[in-house]
Amino acid sequence: MxxxxxxxxxxxxxxxxxxxxxxxxxxxxxxxxxxxxxxxxxxxxxxxxxxxxxxxxxxxxxxxxxxTESCLYLCLESSSDSRWYTLCRKPDKNKDNVSKKSTSYVLSKLPSLRSAPPAAVFTGLVSVGSDIYNIRSSSNVSVLDCQVNTWRKAPSVPVELMTFSACVVDEKIHVAGIHAESLKNVSMVLDARTGTWDHVVPIPTSLTRRGVLNMRSVCIDGKPHVAIDRGVVCYNSLEGKWERAKSNMGTFWFSDSYCEVDNVLYTVRDGELRWYDGEVNAWISVEGLVGLPKFLPGVSVRLCDYGGKMVVVWDKDMLSSGEKMIWCAEIALERREISEMWGKVEWIDHVLTVPIGYYIVKALAVTV
Incomplete structure (x- = not known):
């Protein structure tokens, strides 16, 4: 021996x-x-x-x-720390148990990143191609290159913003917000291909009551839509002006649980996944979703377009242990009839456990 x-x-x-x-x-x-x-x-x-x-x-x-394929990234933060994770597969040690929906997905923590930017905000995180842009009100912009998982600096926002939101249209990042000094509405566009900022006409005060507050942005029909205190406005780039959008669409800004998939807007409301039907100007529950839990008040839920499917990420506090479980599900979506949307849960997994002080900032998908 x-x-x-x-x-x-x-x-x-x-x-x-x-x-x-x-x-x-x-x-x-x-x-x-x-x-x-x-x-x-x-x-x-x-x-x-x-x-x-x-x-x-x-x-x-x-x-x-x-x-190339879609790759999921998740940003978590606590009062003193910021962490980034990416979805991956681990070897299935229990191959005989094929009846479980669990398929051994986990979130893998990215190694400590050099020049990691300060805290991120939900409205300032957007993905373009293989990059994630972290836009902050202090005008700084950082970019996470998800091919090599390193940060780099991007051109700063031309003005300092008090509050803002961003969305992406054809590799251009549209930012609408309030100037920190003048308190006037401002709108800008960052071209991700050229790295240049341009000003566009701001949201007119005639469409707002107190300015752009509690704002959320999303791209629908190729137009940036911004939820403000009096509903939703959208930017018509062909005519160079802001217009009112459908009134009932604006309820998505009540939380950070929303996303757009294949030009359809989804949100979590009253614990259920719902979609906005523009034909009837109403939010309708997604049918199916066998295995997806009803989200109780206080549960953080994030939605993400995952290559034409939807990823839902949510947390569950375990007070006895002082930890928090992060759960994830992938859902295939199918529109049936005119006002009927069905979701098939393809898998659900407990993908991460972190200290209870962490919260989910945002889930994003990149193409790598």
Whole structure:
């Protein structure tokens, strides 16, 4: 029998690269064909694997082989800390139990990021392509490159804002808010491709009562829609003016639980997932959703467009242990009849446990 010392020597002699005989180009081509959901686990194999998974060449190969996919990111914060996570798969150790809806999804914490920006706000986080923009009222803008999970600076907002919201239309980030000094409405657009800001006509005071307060933004029909204190307004870029939108749409701003999927607006109201039907100007409950719980008051829920499907993220406090469980579900959506939307829950998982002091800021999907 080998001694413990000899066993230790054998372990130390293992190469850092588990596939030293494969050329880097071939290895990159192979990994590019795998789902991004497995990358966080692969990064633990060795340092060389970790470097390969963060290389620009890998994502070029993914793009050339048409392997790009939606990837979920989640921002959590406490009074003293900010954390970012990404959804991944872990090996299923119980393959025989196929009846469970759980499919071994987990949230993997991103390593400590250099130059991480200060606290994020729900209305200032948007995704464009493979990037997540963190826009803050202090005018600073940071960008998380989700291919390599590093932050970089972007051009600052031209003016300091007291309150604002942002949404994306054709790789352009529309920001509407209130100037911190003049208290006047301002509207701007950041072109993510060129990195330049442009001013657009602000929301006229005739459409607002006290300015743009408690604002939430979303893109519907290719137009930025902003919920304000007197309903919803939308920006018509062809005519260069703001217009009133459907009146009942505005109830989505009562919480941070809303998103747009395939040009349909969804929100959580009275504990249920609902969608806005523009034909009848009303919010209607989504049918189906077998397995999705009713969300009790006090539960934080975030919705996200996940490549044409919806991801729902919510929390559950465990007061006895001082921890918080983060749950996640993926839902396929299908419109039936004129005013009927059905949701099929494809999987539900408890994906993370954190100290109870953390809260969910926002869930976003990028394309990588």
């Amino acid at each position: 080998s001694s413990p010392e000899k066993k230790k020597e054998k372990v130390e002699e293992l190469p850092s690269n588990p596939t030293p005989s494969l050329p880097d180009e071939l290895l990159t081509s192979c990994i590019a064909r795998l789902s991004r959901l497995y990358y966080p686990t692969f990064s633990l194999v060795s340092k060389s694997f970790g470097s390969l998974l963060a290389s620009p060449e890998l994502y070029k190969a993914r793009s050339l082989s048409s392997r």
